[in-house]
């Protein structure tokens with residue numbers, strides 16, 4: 001089955017969300033508010049909610065009546081006393097993004113935005129179709145000014161059938177151990193994959209689409225590997241040991257979030273090693289988009 005309409009909608013939704021996140025991250029880096037704590041006041045929170053509201057709104061516009069979205073946020077905290085100011089900021093950002101796109105010709109009220117956020121409360125399941133969204137994957141990277149992704153996927157009867165990863169800070173050209181954050185390199189990529197149809201990368205503005213391929217390197221001595229930037233998220237000591245046993249010579253490329261899957265899908269490195277520490281809980285659906293972006297070339301329907 002082809003999912004062309006769904007893919008186009010997902011690309012549009014994730015691109016708009018990425019645009020909003022970019023704006024918030026830029027403002028965040030210029031201000032002195034970097035804390036992830038005190039969630040209600042945090043700029044990260046504004047971007048998280050804004051990204052979810054936009055994706056939810058766009059998907060509902062494109063697929064009225066047949067909509068199920070599993071996503072991280074709900075409006076409970078926003079509806080509490082004192083939440084008004086942040087809701088206004090989110091609403092303004094959402095409307096600015098929609099206006100810049102121009103396709104819907106609407107201005108959302110705060111209540112519309114809260115309702116859009118709450119449309120992400122679906123529990124999913126093995127029947128029917130369900131969108132899954134991580135509105136900002138890699139919030140620590142986002143706060144640091146580094147990598148993060150908007151990760152959106154569609155599940156059909158329990159199978160991941162398409163995925164979109166918007167990576168606003170990923171350089172367009174291959175990153176390497178030597179230049180993981182090359183300052184002169186233009187950044188902002190979007191990866192998309194549909195089951196059985198391969199993986200593609202384009203600029204965040206939708207131009208310059210190219211098909212990408214995972215690395216063809218088979219000899220670990222010539223391979224490089226990705227791992228989390230945060231040692232609290234994945235055991236660097238263990239990956240270093242395994243890389244050594246495999247014969248990998250290159251130093252690890254450390255990056256936040258599912259951006260690693262995008263970089264893997266275009267062959268920037270050949271291996272992704274991830275060993276969460278005890279007690280670190282990861283939800284399987286969270287990386288649906290990343291997984292199909294990497295397997296898109298080989299996965300058959």
Ligand SMILES: Nc1ncnc2c1ncn2[C@@H]1O[C@H](COP(=O)(O)OS(=O)(=O)O)[C@@H](OP(=O)(O)O)[C@H]1O
Pocket residue numbers: 136137138139140141227228229230233234255256257258274282283284285286287
């Ligand atoms: N199911 C699953 N499988 C593999 N990896 C997963 C999964 N769920 C979350 N993640 C990764 O966990 C990291 C946590 O990102 P978050 O944004 O949720 O939290 S954080 O604020 O950055 O700590 C972030 O990656 P790292 O930045 O590499 O640690 C996510 O990409």
Ligand SMILES: [Mg+2]
Pocket residue numbers: 134136137138286
């Ligand atoms: Mg997350």
